[in-house]
Amino acid sequence: MIVLLDDHTDASRQALTLARKFGEPRAIAMDAFEPFAPDALASAIVALDPTAVIGPGTERGNEVMARVAARTGLPFAANCTAAEPGSPVTVTRLRWGGSLLEEARLHSARPLITVAPHTVPADTGPPPQPVEVGAADQRDLVVCVSEHVQPSNGGVSLAAAKVIVSGGRGVGSKEGFAIIEELAGLLGAAVGCSRAVTSAGWRPHSDQVGQTGTKVSPEVYIACGISGATQHMAGLKGAKRIVAINSDPQAPLMLNADYTVTGDLKEIVPAISAEIRKRR
Amino acid sequence: MRVAVCVKRVPITGGRILLTEDARAINTQHLGFTMSPHEECGVEEAVRLVEANKGDSVVLTLGPPEAVEQLRDAMALGIDRAVHLQTDGSEWDAEATAAALLEAIRADEAANGPFDMVFFGNESADSGGFQVGIRVAYALGRPCVTGLKKVTVEGVSVRCEQEVEGGRDVYVLPLPAVLTVKEGLNLPRYPSVPGRMRARSKPVAVLTPQRAEPRLELVRLAVPAGQGRRAESLGSGAAAAPSIVDVLAKAGLL
Numbered sequence: 287m288i289v290l291l292d293d294h295t296d297a298s299r300q301a302l303t304l305a306r307k308f309g310e311p312r313a314i315a316m317d318a319f320e321p322f323a324p325d326a327l328a329s330a331i332v333a334l335d336p337t338a339v340i341g342p343g344t345e346r347g348n349e350v351m352a353r354v355a356a357r358t359g360l361p362f363a364a365n366c367t368a369a370e371p372g373s374p375v376t377v378t379r380l381r382w383g384g385s386l387l388e389e390a391r392l393h394s395a396r397p398l399i400t401v402a403p404h405t406v407p408a409d410t411g412p413p414p415q416p417v418e419v420g421a422a423d424q425r426d427l428v429v430c431v432s433e434h435v436q437p438s439n440g441g442v443s444l445a446a447a448k449v450i451v452s453g454g455r456g457v458g459s460k461e462g463f464a465i466i467e468e469l470a471g472l473l474g475a476a477v478g479c480s481r482a483v484t485s486a487g488w489r490p491h492s493d494q495v496g497q498t499g500t501k502v503s504p505e506v507y508i509a510c511g512i513s514g515a516t517q518h519m520a521g522l523k524g525a526k527r528i529v530a531i532n533s534d535p536q537a538p539l540m541l542n543a544d545y546t547v548t549g550d551l552k553e554i555v556p557a558i559s560a561e562i563r564k565r566r
Numbered sequence: 567m568r569v570a571v572c573v574k575r576v577p578i579t580g581g582r583i584l585l586t587e588d589a590r591a592i593n594t595q596h597l598g599f600t601m602s603p604h605e606e607c608g609v610e611e612a613v614r615l616v617e618a619n620k621g622d623s624v625v626l627t628l629g630p631p632e633a634v635e636q637l638r639d640a641m642a643l644g645i646d647r648a649v650h651l652q653t654d655g656s657e658w659d660a661e662a663t664a665a666a667l668l669e670a671i672r673a674d675e676a677a678n679g680p681f682d683m684v685f686f687g688n689e690s691a692d693s694g695g696f697q698v699g700i701r702v703a704y705a706l707g708r709p710c711v712t713g714l715k716k717v718t719v720e721g722v723s724v725r726c727e728q729e730v731e732g733g734r735d736v737y738v739l740p741l742p743a744v745l746t747v748k749e750g751l752n753l754p755r756y757p758s759v760p761g762r763m764r765a766r767s768k769p770v771a772v773l774t775p776q777r778a779e780p781r782l783e784l785v786r787l788a789v790p791a792g793q794g795r796r797a798e799s800l801g802s803g804a805a806a807a808p809s810i811v812d813v814l815a816k817a818g819l820l
């Protein structure tokens with residue numbers, strides 16, 4: 287049996303597209319055990335004796351698939367953008383948070399694969415038949431969500447923000463972010479930043495954009511004094527328009543933006559705020 | 567309290583990734599190296615736990631001889647000693663990496679007693695396999711939670727907070743446990759000069775595990791095509807502000 291790990295979102299419908307290359311899958315629900323108990327879910331998947339398991343390359347999807355891999359002693363290819371059945375199975379997968387592609391051979395008669403979100407079109411066919419899941423073994427419930435806590439920062443969430451004003455090392459200091467916050471306030475935008483900024487303690491990590499921060503998808507991303515390292519750009523793939531403000535016209539972000547302004551952000555950012563006020 | 571943390575040496579790639587001629591690796595000729603931010607937070611957490619509870623902290627890495635730099639970096643932050651699983655620099659898949667780390671952890675536990683916690687990064691920065699920590703946890707028969715942003719020891723258990731959409735999920739695990747962590751767990755300290763000095767004389771045990779044939783076998787790397795952004799210059803300095811505001815207005819943001 288081919289098994290699709292189904293979280294009822296587009297990510298799983300994208301995974302279904304690759305799953306159907308291997309045959310008609312049956313679906314097991316990510317929320318088959320409530321509250322979430324990843325060992326119980328992995329155990330239920332293994333009990334189906336699957337010939338292939340395909341799931342979404344989300345945090346949860348990768349976690350559950352890794353548990354299936356650990357239980358069965360099978361190899362697991364995470365965050366694939368393509369897969370072809372065969373012996374070996376061939377896959378293309380993301381490395382470096384999407385900054386690099388890897389072609390690989392998966393030497394396994396029972397491939398375990400997660401599909402990187404937004405890299406494969408969603409399947410539009412009929413949904414796969416669900417499988418019945420029995421009660422969980424107590425031992426598989428040791429790891430189980432016991433509580434959910436709400437975020438404490440009432441501000442605009444970075445992942446969902448329509449506009450982001452983001453600052454890098456070029457902002458110069460914690461206090462330097464006052465002009466970034468002012469512009470963000472005028473636009474109803476979230477404040478973002480680079481890792482140089484969080485490492486220096488100028489902003490909390492929850493503001494960091496990039497491979498080890500948040501992946502964002504705003505209408506407009508305004509990058510001020512950020513050089514554009516690949517790990518920062520890994521968080522910007524979903525951004526519709528990028529405006530870069532940098533004193534160095536050759537900074538990678540200036541070459542990978544839609545609009546650029548060369549110069550000192552300490553003059554340019556307040557001038558943008560003043561211009562917005564003038565027009566309102 | 568005994569705490570272990572597993573880290574990986576990766577290149578600092580900068581603004582553009584260049585590949586080797588055979589496209590099987592990143593061309594690192596002109597690059598510096600680091601451990602991933604996730605793992606740096608694992609190191610900081612291990613140091614804090616042992617500072618607060620006394621005990622012993624160990625950093626492990628599987629990597630080429632030069633990876634001793636990352637072990638010294640971890641010891642400069644306060645880790646007591648290191649285990650280096652030395653390779654010839656060739657690519658190890660996640661399964662083989664987990665097997666080698668497992669053997670080293672078991673050997674250390676046989677000599678010095680069990681670790682209360684073993685930390686891993688949630689995923690390696692370069693190969694992004696999302697599985698080494700979980701594989702080690704299963705083989706040790708210990709509970710494991712992934713992607714943690716907060717870890718609090720409460721007697722014989724540990725409260726773990728995992729970031730999810732719309733907040734955090736909490737798990738409470740009995741110790742010993744295996745925990746995979748993410749950047750943001752804490753703010754790692756800067757290594758002090760005395761810390762760096764002390765790190766030079768801390769012990770590094772060297773092992774040379776055998777590399778199994780990878781079952782997830784890297785064939786070739788490729789840099790994905792750019793997103794084709796056109797980098798239109800709006801000018802320079804404060805004089806460009808009206809043009810920027812025009813762009814914002816066109817996007818319907820005023």
Ligand SMILES: Cc1cc2nc3c(=O)[nH]c(=O)nc-3n(C[C@H](O)[C@H](O)[C@H](O)COP(=O)(O)OP(=O)(O)OC[C@H]3O[C@@H](n4cnc5c(N)ncnc54)[C@H](O)[C@@H]3O)c2cc1C
Binds near residue numbers: 481
């Ligand atoms: C495994 C790994 C994961 C990482 N994850 C992330 C991540 O998630 N997010 C992230 O951001 N980074 C990440 N990094 C770090 C990344 O490699 C860079 O070090 C970081 O993004 C640099 O931040 P920056 O652009 O602010 O600083 P710099 O690279 O120092 O750039 C500062 C820029 O500001 C410009 N500037 C200076 N002064 C002014 C001024 N007055 N006006 C205008 N411009 C000015 C300069 O020209 C320069 O371009 C990661 C690194 C590794 C190895």
